[in-house]
Amino acid sequence: MQSSTDNVDQAEFKRSLISGELNPSLLELKYLKHFDLSINSFGGKVIPKFISSFKNLRYLNLSTxxxxxxxxxxxxxxxxLSYLDLNNDRRIWVNMSDGISYYVFDVPAYDLHVDRLDWFxxxxxxxxxxxxxxxxSTATDWQLSINMLPSILNLHLSYCQLPNISTSLPHVNLTSLSTLDLSENWLGPQLPTWVFxxxxxxxxxxxxxxxxxxxxTALGNLCNLQTLNL
Structure with a gap:
């Protein structure tokens, strides 16, 4: 049963969310390097194309x-750009000092999708x-496209409805990758060989x-692995 305190906290949280339209006048911040719009409520509006004009941007967070x-x-x-977060999970989590994440609130979520990824x-x-x-689900080029990210270290593509995976790539550039999350995509039955x-x-x-x-047994090639979830 939810307490009155919980209701107040949730109401205050919702009031804190930014909504409405992003004004292109933001482009006057021509030296902007760090842009964080995470955990807001833009009502299903399309990500503004003008964001791509921030030529000095290193960090872009549009998650939730x-x-x-x-x-x-x-x-x-x-x-x-070195950091891009487009995570569309509607759940808000809080990381506690004990290392455990606790689910707190839901925010409205909308269909955010990609038709192709060659722009990577x-x-x-x-x-x-x-x-x-x-x-x-329609980005059939997703494997070839992530293979065009020579500096990628952390890749998170959980619950993306990825199309059926090819078990191999003609040439693998992902040699610097340290974190890979492809969970909840039903990509089986075989592990992709390029992971090894x-x-x-x-x-x-x-x-x-x-x-x-x-x-x-090629999984044994991953000699630096510390965390494995199958």
Whole structure:
């Protein structure tokens, strides 16, 4: 049973969310390097294309912001970007000092989707990418596109409705990858063989992917692995 205090906290939280339209006059901040709009309520509006004009941007966080529609390809113009978070999970979590995350609130979520990802080729400096809960079901080029991210270290594509995975890639560039999350995508029955070439992987999450046994012994090639979730 929810207490009156919980109701007050939730009401205050909802009042704190930014909504409405983003004004292009923000472009006057021409030296902007860090842009964080996470945990807001933009009512399903499309991510403004003008964001791609912040040429000095290094950090862009649009997670749980209530954006909807197609992710603009123009984000591929942010050639200096090293951090991009588009996670569309509607749940708000709080990280506690004991290391456990607690679910707190829901915010409205909208259909945020991508039709293709070839614009990744314009992001040579990207080290962190989170597109969790973004619909990638029609992005059949997703594997080839992430393979065009030479600097990527942390890749999170959980619950993205990814199309059926190819078990191999013609050439693997993901040799610096340390964290890979492809969970909740039903990509089975076999593990993708290109994962085994990412020898620097420290964390690998493939749970809820309908994988078949036996698991390939090539998993033993991941000698730096500290966390494995199957």
């Amino acid at each position: 912001s209530g954006f909807g529609g197609r992710v603009p390809h123009e984000l591929g113009n942010l050639s200096t 080729s314009g992001l040579p400096s990207l080290q962190y990418l989170d597109m969790g809960s973004v619909n990638l 070439n990412s020898s620097r992987l420290v964390s690998l999450d493939l749970h809820y992917n309908d994988l078949s046994y036996p698991i390939s």
